[in-house]
Amino acid sequence: MDLNLLWFVLLGALLAGYAVLDGFDLGVGILHLTARTDTERRLRINSIGPLWDGNEVWLITFGGAMFAAFPAAYATVFSGFYTAFMLLLLALIFRAVSIEFRSKRDAPSWRRLWDGSFSGASLLATFLFGCAAGNVQIGIPVDAAGVFTGSFLSLLRPYPVLAGVLAVAVALTHGALYLNLKMEGEPQLRVRRWIWRGYGLSLACLLAAALALQAARPQAARNFAGRPWAWAVVALLALALANIPRAVRRSRPLVAFLCSSAAIAALVFLFAFSLFPNLVISSISPEYNLTMVNAASSPKTLGIMAVIALVGMPLVIAYTAVVYWVFRGKTRLTEHSY
Amino acid sequence: MDVVLLSRLQFALTIMFHYLFPPLTIGLGVFLVYLQARYLRTGDPQYNAATRFWVRIFALNFAVGTASGIVMEFQFGTNWAAYSRYVGDVFGAPLAAEGIVAFFLESVFLALLLFGWDRVSPRVHFFSTVMVALGSILSALWIVVALSWQQTPAGFVLREVETPAGTAWRAEVTDFWSVVFNPSALDRLVHVLLGALVLAAFFVMSVSAAYLIRGVHTAFARKCFLPALVLGAAASLAVTVSGHSQGQIVARYQPAKLAALEGVFETKDTGTPMMIFGIPDAGAKTVRYRVSIPGLLSLLAYGDASRPVAGLDQFEPDVPPVALSFLSFRIMVGLGVYFIALTLYGLWCWHRGTLFGKRWLLRVFVVSVVGPFAANHLGWVAAEVGRQPWIVYNLLRTGDGVSGGLAASQVLGSIVMFGLVYALLFALWLYLLLEKIRKGPEPVR
Numbered sequence: 022m023d024l025n026l027l028w029f030v031l032l033g034a035l036l037a038g039y040a041v042l043d044g045f046d047l048g049v050g051i052l053h054l055t056a057r058t059d060t061e062r063r064l065r066i067n068s069i070g071p072l073w074d075g076n077e078v079w080l081i082t083f084g085g086a087m088f089a090a091f092p093a094a095y096a097t098v099f100s101g102f103y104t105a106f107m108l109l110l111l112a113l114i115f116r117a118v119s120i121e122f123r124s125k126r127d128a129p130s131w132r133r134l135w136d137g138s139f140s141g142a143s144l145l146a147t148f149l150f151g152c153a154a155g156n157v158q159i160g161i162p163v164d165a166a167g168v169f170t171g172s173f174l175s176l177l178r179p180y181p182v183l184a185g186v187l188a189v190a191v192a193l194t195h196g197a198l199y200l201n202l203k204m205e206g207e208p209q210l211r212v213r214r215w216i217w218r219g220y221g222l223s224l225a226c227l228l229a230a231a232l233a234l235q236a237a238r239p240q241a242a243r244n245f246a247g248r249p250w251a252w253a254v255v256a257l258l259a260l261a262l263a264n265i266p267r268a269v270r271r272s273r274p275l276v277a278f279l280c281s282s283a284a285i286a287a288l289v290f291l292f293a294f295s296l297f298p299n300l301v302i303s304s305i306s307p308e309y310n311l312t313m314v315n316a317a318s319s320p321k322t323l324g325i326m327a328v329i330a331l332v333g334m335p336l337v338i339a340y341t342a343v344v345y346w347v348f349r350g351k352t353r354l355t356e357h358s359y
Numbered sequence: 360m361d362v363v364l365l366s367r368l369q370f371a372l373t374i375m376f377h378y379l380f381p382p383l384t385i386g387l388g389v390f391l392v393y394l395q396a397r398y399l400r401t402g403d404p405q406y407n408a409a410t411r412f413w414v415r416i417f418a419l420n421f422a423v424g425t426a427s428g429i430v431m432e433f434q435f436g437t438n439w440a441a442y443s444r445y446v447g448d449v450f451g452a453p454l455a456a457e458g459i460v461a462f463f464l465e466s467v468f469l470a471l472l473l474f475g476w477d478r479v480s481p482r483v484h485f486f487s488t489v490m491v492a493l494g495s496i497l498s499a500l501w502i503v504v505a506l507s508w509q510q511t512p513a514g515f516v517l518r519e520v521e522t523p524a525g526t527a528w529r530a531e532v533t534d535f536w537s538v539v540f541n542p543s544a545l546d547r548l549v550h551v552l553l554g555a556l557v558l559a560a561f562f563v564m565s566v567s568a569a570y571l572i573r574g575v576h577t578a579f580a581r582k583c584f585l586p587a588l589v590l591g592a593a594a595s596l597a598v599t600v601s602g603h604s605q606g607q608i609v610a611r612y613q614p615a616k617l618a619a620l621e622g623v624f625e626t627k628d629t630g631t632p633m634m635i636f637g638i639p640d641a642g643a644k645t646v647r648y649r650v651s652i653p654g655l656l657s658l659l660a661y662g663d664a665s666r667p668v669a670g671l672d673q674f675e676p677d678v679p680p681v682a683l684s685f686l687s688f689r690i691m692v693g694l695g696v697y698f699i700a701l702t703l704y705g706l707w708c709w710h711r712g713t714l715f716g717k718r719w720l721l722r723v724f725v726v727s728v729v730g731p732f733a734a735n736h737l738g739w740v741a742a743e744v745g746r747q748p749w750i751v752y753n754l755l756r757t758g759d760g761v762s763g764g765l766a767a768s769q770v771l772g773s774i775v776m777f778g779l780v781y782a783l784l785f786a787l788w789l790y791l792l793l794e795k796i797r798k799g800p801e802p803v804r
Contacts, residue, residue, distance in 0.1 A: 080429075084433065085455035092446075095451070121419060121423075164524075165524035168763040347475060
């Protein structure tokens with residue numbers, strides 16, 4: 022059993038889980054100000070209210086798992102992207118407290134304040150995630166000691182910024198598809214418009230990003246050679262994306278949402294596939310790359326962590342599924358709602 | 360100001376803000392389980408109203424706690440990258456386990472606790488409350504395991520590994536159970552959990568006493584105050600016992616820290632006194648204005664009043680800041696004594712039937728909630744400052760753990776950001792908390 026490979030895959034799975042689950046929370050946040058009335062805004066927040074916190078734990082677990090399995094990569098990325106991570110923390114903090122604080126007072130000015138905070142924070146966090154992934158994908162200046170030698174501004178180059186916009190577009194669409202599932206009547210109709218806008222924007226960004234990636238780092242596609250099965254994931258992505266408009270028009274909102282989820286998972290797979298076996302690509306020299314081998318913890322630790330993950334995560338998925346099932350159906354406001 | 364000092368300041372600031380919330384979450388979680396169990400057993404609607412009231416405070420607290428908690432996990436990577444590379448093989452695993460085993464459990468079941476009242480049966484809802492409480496306790500377990508490993512490292516070996524920059528040393532796990540059950544882990548965990556229970560007890564008593572003084576929600580207040588008082592007394596006594604046990608571990612495994620906590624500058628050849636009070640003067644290597652009991656420290660540390668405790672002179676130059684260690688520790692212990700005295704006196708008055716008539720005593724309970732907040736923090740200050748200059752005791756110095764490539768301006772910028780944001784969040788948390796308390800529980804017919 023190749024523990025390094027196993028952990029590369031598990032990290033990818035955790036990242037995919039986070040992107041699919043918090044992806045719709047962040048998407049709902051990005052779209053928040055498009056809801057017009059207080060009731061509509063409350064409905065939208067309560068559609069994610071019970072679930073967003075558990076969804077965010079996928080990020081925390083991804084971070085913890087990266088620390089445990091590939092500490093050298095965790096250290097390089099987190100310290101290298103210092104300013105970006107601080108902004109991300111700022112965004113995540115405000116996304117969280119906005120949801121909690123918003124309903125605590127009736128004053129419209131108070132609620133508008135937290136609406137803006139919720140939306141802005143969701144937008145910033147999503148953009149930063151995409152930008153970080155884009156930077157990692159094309160390589161960052163990392164020296165022999167694993168220290169990042171660039172600056173925060175140097176991270177805002179064309180491809181990563183485009184990746185950030187793509188992340189926002191995809192999250193927005195995903196969030197709209199989720200709301201399509203949970204809303205009814207007028208609120209659902211308003212959200213439908215944003216499905217089309219987000220979908221169009223996502224496709225445009227995806228195409229642009231694919232071309233830009235080819236230009237910025239031609240080797241990104243080299244793993245396809247000798248691994249033709251990976252094209253199946255590209256096919257899955259294409260099919261899932263193509264099926265979304267069909268499912269929405271046929272009033273199958275769950276199918277549409279699941280297709281969006283599959284598409285996001287496929288995108289994360291392709292992201293990881295373009296890096297493999299690297300975790301951090303050094304633009305200074307390939308000798309300074311952090312790989313799943315040289316950045317990894319000892320086999321003993323990887324083995325222990327594997328046991329914890331392979332016992333713990335199925336349990337997590339099981340009870341998470343139960344809780345999602347309890348909150349199935351259209352969102353209704355009750356005395357317990359936000 | 361250099362990156363090391365700024366990063367240490369930032370860690371202190373962010374953890375001290377964060378730690379306002381988890382102990383209350385843990386303690387209130389346990390209290391919620393109690394209240395809901397009583398409701399299911401007795402059907403008394405007062406317990407149901409109590410659960411619904413405290414759960415709203417729990418939710419507010421949980422939100423700010425998790426928001427500030429993410430900062431901590433990320434900070435090992437952002438500011439302490441060298442530390443992360445050095446100990447990640449050992450330290451990373453408990454953190455990941457905390458996510459998989461604890462955070463998911465509490466965050467997912469929180470959904471049912473807060474929003475599932477009308478969607479699941481009372482039994483399933485109670486199960487969810489138990490899961491949330493369990494999740495918060497398990498998260499304490501894993502983080503305390505990790506932090507204790509920094510204090511009393513075990514179950515590892517130092518190995519040279521190949522990196523692109525040449526060879527480097529790092530710690531690697533040899534025995535995971537020794538890592539988890541490192542010498543100080545169990546005692547520290549018990550102590551932290553008891554500290555959380557003391558806080559929750561005092562918190563509930565504070566709010567209930569305020570209602571009793573105002574003469575509102577009196578039935579509710581009595582039903583909450585009394586079990587909280589019993590919990591407070593029991594936990595205050597137990598936390599002192601656990602503290603003593605921890606002290607003996609420190610004496611055995613971290614003698615430099617013991618010397619700093621107790622202000623022992625010079626190693627003598629007779630039994631060492633325990634200083635009840637004093638102001639350490641590190642320059643003059645003495646404790647001024649001291650009030651001490653001869654031989655007591657030796658007795659508590661070793662069970663032998665004539666066996667000398669090693670002084671800081673034996674550990675130069677790797678000595679912790681004495682004044683901060685000594686004073687934070689002493690004030691914490693003093694508060695602990697106060698908690699015991701107050702709760703035992705409260706129990707005595709309850710036994711005599713005079714408790715709820717003594718308005719002055721109720722007022723004391725209202726303000727005393729500040730005590731456990733302070734004590735919980737001071738304990739960690741003593742633990743973390745007392746461990747200096749080590750980030751892993753006797754293994755890695757704090758200054759060597761900081762991230763390379765960081766500019767002081769970056770860290771200063773993030774400190775300012777956290778300072779402003781946390782000041783705002785603290786004000787909002789306090790305001791919303793007081794609003795909830797002012798509004799009170801739903802009336803019970």
